[in-house]
Amino acid sequence: MNAFDAIIDRKGTASIKHDLAKTIFGNENILPMWVADMDFETPSFVREAVIERAKHPVYGYTFRDESYYEAIIGWMKRRHQWEISKDWILFSPGVVPALNFTVLALTAPGDEIIVQSPVYFPFFTAISDHGRKLVNNRLVVENQTYAIDFDLLEEQAKTAKMLVLCNPHNPVGRSWTKPELERIAEICLHNKVIVLSDEIHNDLVLPPHKHTVFANLSPEIAAITITAHSPSKTFNLAGLAASSLIISDEKLRNIVKTKIQHLHLDMGNIFGFEATKAAFIMGDEWLNDLVKYLKNNVMETEMFLREQLPHMLIYPTEATYLMWLDFGFTGLDDKMIHEKLINEAGLWLSPGKDFGSGGEGKMRLNVACPLSVLRDGLQKIVMTFKNENN
Numbered sequence: 001m002n003a004f005d006a007i008i009d010r011k012g013t014a015s016i017k018h019d020l021a022k023t024i025f026g027n028e029n030i031l032p033m034w035v036a037d038m039d040f041e042t043p044s045f046v047r048e049a050v051i052e053r054a055k056h057p058v059y060g061y062t063f064r065d066e067s068y069y070e071a072i073i074g075w076m077k078r079r080h081q082w083e084i085s086k087d088w089i090l091f092s093p094g095v096v097p098a099l100n101f102t103v104l105a106l107t108a109p110g111d112e113i114i115v116q117s118p119v120y121f122p123f124f125t126a127i128s129d130h131g132r133k134l135v136n137n138r139l140v141v142e143n144q145t146y147a148i149d150f151d152l153l154e155e156q157a158k159t160a161k162m163l164v165l166c167n168p169h170n171p172v173g174r175s176w177t178k179p180e181l182e183r184i185a186e187i188c189l190h191n192k193v194i195v196l197s198d199e200i201h202n203d204l205v206l207p208p209h210k211h212t213v214f215a216n217l218s219p220e221i222a223a224i225t226i227t228a229h230s231p232s233k234t235f236n237l238a239g240l241a242a243s244s245l246i247i248s249d250e251k252l253r254n255i256v257k258t259k260i261q262h263l264h265l266d267m268g269n270i271f272g273f274e275a276t277k278a279a280f281i282m283g284d285e286w287l288n289d290l291v292k293y294l295k296n297n298v299m300e301t302e303m304f305l306r307e308q309l310p311h312m313l314i315y316p317t318e319a320t321y322l323m324w325l326d327f328g329f330t331g332l333d334d335k336m337i338h339e340k341l342i343n344e345a346g347l348w349l350s351p352g353k354d355f356g357s358g359g360e361g362k363m364r365l366n367v368a369c370p371l372s373v374l375r376d377g378l379q380k381i382v383m384t385f386k387n388e389n390n
């Protein structure tokens, strides 16, 4: 049996994914395939590292030692051919906090910041909650796949201060190609737009696609880029709240660093440090197996839904374990699709409209679960919507 086939009971662990259905929908028996964490075990070498540290009887104030930085540097070099230095790495308790304090540090109220919807919704609030102006470079669909509206981006970049890039993109599943990223880079360089590149899903690019680190395109690009990264999606350890910002430009880095220090966000927790080290030192083989498993789950989903619901449009999943499904064929509005899924299918997906303009009629399906659970979820979708499929 494949280790990823094991069904882990996560109920009763205060899991956002598994323990909130009762509170929200009044029914605990709803299959959760929404929030972006995986139903697989966090790898044993990560758990062992955390347990080993927990055995020491004192959990006092702790700094991140050399080995922590070396683990991140080694990972970026091995997995992403990106050479970084220790002093480029800043700690953040999460990528979402990092998006927020980077916006606070590098822009001023009223500044225009570009996002590309439909996109991970905390991108919107990281801008609007701080009085910055949200500018939407909405993605366009071409030949049933998502693309960037570069003409619009060129216009918007003339007055914008920052672009928050989702690379790879959640929820549309694109692994942006090098030429696409180069075009973004050219526009941003020309217009002096800072790029905040959220690369939290960078390790979960499905073959044959390849991840390109935006900051690694050229030294000039690196000088205007802030990269956000974390072991949390890759190794399923979001509950340990440990991530990084990687910034090569000293001036930009010092501004962001000062903001982190003023907000007192750089302490972190000892278990997050140990987990990060173990994951990035020992995680290669485990990750290779995970990516294979995810790729297979994506293919199974595509095959099954294409056969059973031929009118459903399934966008290609090039990266992440999140699939973007178009329920437009049902003729139902967003609220009805969601209600039908919850009440009739007993299945919880993320409503597409939460990801902003362009998300209407879509649902995001999280396939990071054992294949048998995935098949159950897919069956629920088909049973509920097969009569609409005409």
Ligand SMILES: Cc1ncc(COP(=O)(O)O)c(C=O)c1O
Residues within 6 Å of the ligand: 036, 093, 094, 095, 096, 097, 120, 166, 170, 198, 200, 201, 230, 232, 238, 243
């Ligand atoms: C693009 C993106 N950024 C950030 C996060 C969450 O980051 P964190 O949990 O480190 O705040 C997610 C989680 O789904 C995500 O998809």
